[in-house]
Amino acid sequence: MHASEIIPGVYVAKGKFADEFGFISSYLIVDGDAAIIIDPGTAGDPGKEMLDFVRTIGLNPKSDIIAILCTHGHPDHIGGAGIIRKTTGAPIMIHKKDAEMVTDPTSFIKTRLRLDFGGRMKMKVDTGPLRVNYRPAEVGRTLNDGDIIEVGNTTLKVIHTGGHSAGHCSFYDAGRKMLFSGDEVNNFPNDPRKFYVDLSGSLTARRAGINRLADLVVEYLMPSHDVAHMLSEVSLQFKEARDGIIQFQDAVLSHLTARGEADLEQMIFDIQQARSIPTPTDDYGLFTTTLEVCLRDLSRAGLIRVDGNGIWRPI
Numbered sequence: 001m002h003a004s005e006i007i008p009g010v011y012v013a014k015g016k017f018a019d020e021f022g023f024i025s026s027y028l029i030v031d032g033d034a035a036i037i038i039d040p041g042t043a044g045d046p047g048k049e050m051l052d053f054v055r056t057i058g059l060n061p062k063s064d065i066i067a068i069l070c071t072h073g074h075p076d077h078i079g080g081a082g083i084i085r086k087t088t089g090a091p092i093m094i095h096k097k098d099a100e101m102v103t104d105p106t107s108f109i110k111t112r113l114r115l116d117f118g119g120r121m122k123m124k125v126d127t128g129p130l131r132v133n134y135r136p137a138e139v140g141r142t143l144n145d146g147d148i149i150e151v152g153n154t155t156l157k158v159i160h161t162g163g164h165s166a167g168h169c170s171f172y173d174a175g176r177k178m179l180f181s182g183d184e185v186n187n188f189p190n191d192p193r194k195f196y197v198d199l200s201g202s203l204t205a206r207r208a209g210i211n212r213l214a215d216l217v218v219e220y221l222m223p224s225h226d227v228a229h230m231l232s233e234v235s236l237q238f239k240e241a242r243d244g245i246i247q248f249q250d251a252v253l254s255h256l257t258a259r260g261e262a263d264l265e266q267m268i269f270d271i272q273q274a275r276s277i278p279t280p281t282d283d284y285g286l287f288t289t290t291l292e293v294c295l296r297d298l299s300r301a302g303l304i305r306v307d308g309n310g311i312w313r314p315i
């Protein structure tokens, strides 16, 4: 694990490079003799290595870590939360709609991905960043939109975006113009590997969430994958993330319109053949999940409908 101070008192720890997921990033904010960890990472990496790092900068994990803050409940970001909680005694904080993945880790596989039996079996032996290899832990505080988290003199505002997953939150430090964006806005918004939403998420909510984030004054964008963005690049990140979602929705709609009617499998085939939008090639079925969420969003908007046999049609 490599950790560095990005701006005074704010550290990033990068886990190992995890193929399609890039680097998984954890953050540490230190203010006086108090510190909080944001997104502890997988169970091992950065995960418990964060504790070693905390000691190397002269902090006592037991007395100085006051909170473990989670942008959302996916295993690549909360896997390490339980171990850190056990050592530090600090409360795990996460939005109530993602809290179940902390208290019941298998709920990620059961309710957030669209996996068939074979897929679920495969997840049991998975060694990738989404592996569920951690024990249930207690949530100390559930977060709501507008909540304030304080560490020393630093104040973080909770912004519930709920696109990437139903309980996804970003954390904003207005004083330092710093946004911890989690997986809602990350480095390569159009990258198929980072584009997905889980079954509880929504592309419409993601667009609305990004619009809210784009209204903030942000000089430091701290995503939960790869590296932080600073200064002038930040507004472009928001724009690209938003454009990527619109492009995805448009492509799905135009494929369905061209065919007249299609089920999920047909849509996947058509889109992959046409290469009209980036599609992840992971083992987790993230593209199927994202496509299903997109179809539901378009249906809610009155643009398409589905019949009892799972056949989608434009209206």
Ligand SMILES: [Zn+2]
Residues within 6 Å of the ligand: 072, 074, 164, 183
């Ligand atoms: Zn995620």
